[in-house]
Amino acid sequence: MKDKNIVFTGIIASSSSLNDLIINSGYIAVEDGKITKKGSIEEFDALEKSGEFATFKVVKLSSDQFIIPGFVDCHTHAPQFPNIGLGLDRPLLEWLAKYTFHLEKKYSDTEFAAKVYDQVVQRLLKNGTTTACYFGSLHVEGTLELVKSAIKHRQRALIGKVSMNKENFAGYYNETKKELEEVETFIKHVKSYQNELVEPVVTPRFAVSCDKQLMDGLANIAKKYDCRIQSHISENTSEIDYVLETNPKCKSYGHVYDDSGILTNKCIMAHAVHLTEDELTLLSSKGVSVAHCPASNTRLKSGLCPVRKIINANITVGLGTDVSGGDNASILDAIRRTMDISTCLEMRGNEKYALDWKEAFYLATLGGAKALNLDHKIGNFDVGKDFDALLIDVYTKDGQIDKYEGTLPNTPDEYALDLLQKFIFVGDDRNIVQVYVKGEKVKDAYS
Ligand SMILES: Nc1nc2[nH]cnc2c(=O)[nH]1
Numbered sequence: 144m145k146d147k148n149i150v151f152t153g154i155i156a157s158s159s160s161l162n163d164l165i166i167n168s169g170y171i172a173v174e175d176g177k178i179t180k181k182g183s184i185e186e187f188d189a190l191e192k193s194g195e196f197a198t199f200k201v202v203k204l205s206s207d208q209f210i211i212p213g214f215v216d217c218h219t220h221a222p223q224f225p226n227i228g229l230g231l232d233r234p235l236l237e238w239l240a241k242y243t244f245h246l247e248k249k250y251s252d253t254e255f256a257a258k259v260y261d262q263v264v265q266r267l268l269k270n271g272t273t274t275a276c277y278f279g280s281l282h283v284e285g286t287l288e289l290v291k292s293a294i295k296h297r298q299r300a301l302i303g304k305v306s307m308n309k310e311n312f313a314g315y316y317n318e319t320k321k322e323l324e325e326v327e328t329f330i331k332h333v334k335s336y337q338n339e340l341v342e343p344v345v346t347p348r349f350a351v352s353c354d355k356q357l358m359d360g361l362a363n364i365a366k367k368y369d370c371r372i373q374s375h376i377s378e379n380t381s382e383i384d385y386v387l388e389t390n391p392k393c394k395s396y397g398h399v400y401d402d403s404g405i406l407t408n409k410c411i412m413a414h415a416v417h418l419t420e421d422e423l424t425l426l427s428s429k430g431v432s433v434a435h436c437p438a439s440n441t442r443l444k445s446g447l448c449p450v451r452k453i454i455n456a457n458i459t460v461g462l463g464t465d466v467s468g469g470d471n472a473s474i475l476d477a478i479r480r481t482m483d484i485s486t487c488l489e490m491r492g493n494e495k496y497a498l499d500w501k502e503a504f505y506l507a508t509l510g511g512a513k514a515l516n517l518d519h520k521i522g523n524f525d526v527g528k529d530f531d532a533l534l535i536d537v538y539t540k541d542g543q544i545d546k547y548e549g550t551l552p553n554t555p556d557e558y559a560l561d562l563l564q565k566f567i568f569v570g571d572d573r574n575i576v577q578v579y580v581k582g583e584k585v586k587d588a589y590s
């Protein structure tokens with residue numbers, strides 16, 4: 144439903160940096176999808192009296208509701224959703240060969256692709272993912288169906304046709320020339336839609352599936368069309384061994400990508416579990432971002448990613464669900480797993496490695512926006528940004544969070560903080576009652 148001008152009043156929470164969570168009562172005015180004004184409740188009252196909001200729809204939140212920025216999923220695989228929760232009994236390379244490539248091959252069937260992707264996009268929006276950075280499959284037409292679903296349901300999406308040219312027994316790869324042509328075809332198609340929310344991403348799967356010739360070509364294409372690049376790095380030790388064996392002249396996995404010009408400030412690398420000090424310096428110096436994917440890192444037993452160390456190396460980090468290596472499509476789940484994994488690392492002797500809930504919330508919102516180079520548009524509620532937001536109702540009727548009368552703090556500020564904290568630790572998609580992308584409502588539990 145489209146309301147051109149809308150003003151929300153009530154508790155509003157967002158981050159301005161890793162260490163700065165801002166939560167207070169106030170208002171946000173949205174015109175044509177953009178945040179045009181914000182301020183305190185007192186300022187709202189005065190403006191409303193003066194007739195400023197006469198043409199606005201006014202949404203007054205209840206005392207148990209609040210608004211946060213939409214979640215950003217920096218890394219997930221749309222074609223793998225039919226396998227979610229399945230086949231997590233093997234490490235990465237075996238898992239890819241046994242379960243994943245076989246499923247992805249099916250997306251040569253465009254009708255199948257269209258049906259799955261329509262469900263995937265809706266599932267993510269239901270979970271509050273207003274922006275997703277997707278891997279599609281090897282297929283141009285199939286992956287264009289993902290583009291169409293994102294446009295249809297109004298999700299902000301960065302979408303890549305996966306590139307692979309190394310032979311595998313599943314027969315799931317392309318010859319180099321064909322692959323490079325298809326990537327250009329895909330990019331031109333996506334750009335021809337001229338949709339403000341969807342952009343193509345150059346997507347070499349990883350250095351196990353792509354040789355230097357292909358990666359050189361892909362880096363050139365990314366430059367030519369000014370596209371982002373996404374891939375995987377240092378997820379699993381057998382993967383790293385293989386990459387180093389097949390690229391004996393490169394001193395690290397990171398250098399394999401760098402030799403092809405893949406590492407730029409428009410590059411998002413998933414996982415980064417086992418980076419060396421050298422690689423941390425390399426990624427940082429190139430402005431590469433990391434998508435931290437805690438669910439799949441544990442489900443595929445890849446390792447415990449030292450997120451704090453990556454952040455301390457001045458690398459921008461966002462969160463990824465990495466379905467179906469990850470078993471959960473929700474960024475709220477990724478927030479919790481980020482806290483848990485980093486706490487495990489701290490408990491094993493790594494001082495100050497734990498991330499608290501406010502830091503993990505930042506990674507899920509503004510951190511993710513920065514990682515995707517979208518923080519000029521989304522990530523928090525700065526005036527001038529697009530209004531991508533979630534309306535949370537903490538005590539929604541059918542939810543997990545019960546209200547215990549007389550036990551909550553007295554000051555409004557404490558109350559607001561407790562509401563957000565309860566949602567972060569205990570909430571789920573049932574508490575996400577409305578979802579907005581660029582000011583348009585894309586989920587409404589009340590309608
Ligand atoms: N988790 C994960 N890692 C990968 N590395 C290369 N491809 C994949 C994939 O599909 N999932």
Ligand SMILES: [Zn+2]
Nearest residue numbers: 220375413465
């Ligand atoms: Zn992945």
